[in-house]
Amino acid sequence: MSRFTFLILCPDQVGIIAKTTAFLHQRKGNIVYLDQYVDPEAQMFFMRLECDGIGLSSDQLRSEFNEALAIPFQMQWRMDSDENLPKMALFVSKYDHCLYDILGRHAAGELQVEIPFIISNHPDLAPVAEQFGIPYHHIPVTKDTKPEAEAAQLALLEAHKIDLIVLARYMQIVSPKLIDRYPNRIINIHHSFLPAFPGAKPYHSAYARGVKIIGATSHYVTEDLDAGPIIEQDTTQVSHIHSVTDFIRKGRDLEKIVLSRAIRQHLEGKTMVYDNKTVIFH
Numbered sequence: 650m651s652r653f654t655f656l657i658l659c660p661d662q663v664g665i666i667a668k669t670t671a672f673l674h675q676r677k678g679n680i681v682y683l684d685q686y687v688d689p690e691a692q693m694f695f696m697r698l699e700c701d702g703i704g705l706s707s708d709q710l711r712s713e714f715n716e717a718l719a720i721p722f723q724m725q726w727r728m729d730s731d732e733n734l735p736k737m738a739l740f741v742s743k744y745d746h747c748l749y750d751i752l753g754r755h756a757a758g759e760l761q762v763e764i765p766f767i768i769s770n771h772p773d774l775a776p777v778a779e780q781f782g783i784p785y786h787h788i789p790v791t792k793d794t795k796p797e798a799e800a801a802q803l804a805l806l807e808a809h810k811i812d813l814i815v816l817a818r819y820m821q822i823v824s825p826k827l828i829d830r831y832p833n834r835i836i837n838i839h840h841s842f843l844p845a846f847p848g849a850k851p852y853h854s855a856y857a858r859g860v861k862i863i864g865a866t867s868h869y870v871t872e873d874l875d876a877g878p879i880i881e882q883d884t885t886q887v888s889h890i891h892s893v894t895d896f897i898r899k900g901r902d903l904e905k906i907v908l909s910r911a912i913r914q915h916l917e918g919k920t921m922v923y924d925n926k927t928v929i930f931h
């Protein structure tokens with residue numbers, strides 16, 4: 650029997666938890682995880698719930714949930730089941746550290762996901778993909794070819810029914826068309842402690858500014874560069890003795906850990922987006 654995970658967002662009001670748990674109990678559901686949060690300013694209610702023991706198909710359960718709860722409570726909601734592994738596409742450019750980290754964690758069984766292919770605007774990382782036996786699609790991107798390149802990317806993503814796109818140091822700005830097709834399903838790793846130092850060269854900007862802390866930020870991608878809902882961040886201290894090269898070396902370790910945490914939290918259905926911010930359940 651499948652395990653169903655519900656993510657629920659709606660205006661806060663009395664009875665949401667009681668009615669939701671009663672709905673599942675009536676269908677012989679056994680709730681194995683429940684967490685909730687109310688945003689005090691927005692008066693919005695967030696809930697994550699995992700449930701076993703329901704003998705209905707996913708489609709039937711979704712239909713009954715929609716009628717009994719989602720419509721009456723004006724819910725924005727998502728229900729995932731553990732019937733099928735989600736599919737994740739990786740986008741890379743020339744930097745290999747995040748790619749190696751993700752493929753290593755996947756090979757070690759740390760990430761419950763399928764990786765049907767890797768897309769890159771450069772040929773450089775094809776040998777890495779080959780090491781892990783994953784198809785590599787080199788789709789060059791120039792100012793003139795960007796529309797055709799993205800059309801080719803979208804065709805691949807659609808053909809493989811991709812659920813999540815990860816920009817693992819992909820150094821091209823993705824278009825609104827791709828973002829609209831995969832809302833809150835494109836995760837980027839930015840190599841600074843946002844909102845400080847957005848853009849392509851944050852380590853150089855941080856060094857020039859003389860910072861004492863550098864960081865990495867993983868966020869959902871929006872049209873506004875490096876301004877999407879933040880999923881995960883981490884930092885490390887630096888000092889006057891560190892060069893830009895030291896910043897980049899220290900930063901690589903942060904980028905890998907921050908991106909892998911964000912991917913895992915998304916895949917485990919622990920992220921919700923509201924008002925360009927996230928609620929991250931434990």
Ligand SMILES: Nc1nc2c(c(=O)[nH]1)N[C@@H](CN(C=O)c1ccc(C(=O)N[C@@H](CCC(=O)O)C(=O)O)cc1)CN2
Pocket residue numbers: 816819820821822823824837838839840847848849870871872873874875876877
């Ligand atoms: N729509 C978005 N696309 C991307 C985002 C985003 O937040 N929204 N994040 C970037 C990643 N990134 C920083 O984390 C970043 C990548 C690239 C650039 C940039 O200026 N690229 C230049 C080309 C650079 C090159 O060819 O080497 C450009 O695209 O004109 C800035 C920030 C991924 N995409």
